Amino acid sequence: MTRTAKILHLAALTAAATLYIISTSAAYAQSRANCGPRDAVVQRLAEGYGETRQSVGIGSNNAMVEVFASDDTGSWTILVTMPSGVSCLVASGQSFEQVAEALPAKGSDA
CATH class of the missing domain: 1.20.5 (Single alpha-helices involved in coiled-coils or other helix-helix interfaces)
Known part of the structure; x- marks a missing residue:
């Protein structure tokens, strides 16, 4: 060469x-x-988008998973907060609807 x-x-x-x-x-x-201190992120969701917490659960590694949404605009955001206190926005969108569906009957193919 x-x-x-x-x-x-x-x-x-x-x-x-x-x-x-x-x-x-x-x-x-x-x-x-897309990450920051939880208090600041939640305040931004409330003030900027009118979103409030709709549901909460614990995910892997003790991460708190929350769904925030606005009844007025239909916007929604999924927020994951690590035990360290750092929160990250992982998904967001429009047309949020709250539903309460019953489980299918046992033995049903549904």
Whole structure:
């Protein structure tokens, strides 16, 4: 392999590595932008979207999973709070409806 070819290969590898680092850093920064102290996140959901807590449960690793929604606008948000107190928005959307469906009868194929 000639010296010029080696330099071109090195330049290509450097460019690829740089693009990879930039793309993964941007994804990490985006995911961190959806997290913060629970009190601040809940206040933002209330003031910005009129959402209140509709349900709560404990998930894996003792994470608290909450659904917030607005009866007025139909917006909803799923919030996961880790034991450390850091809360992250994991999903959101529109057309929230509260339902209370009965379990199907035993032996039913439903």
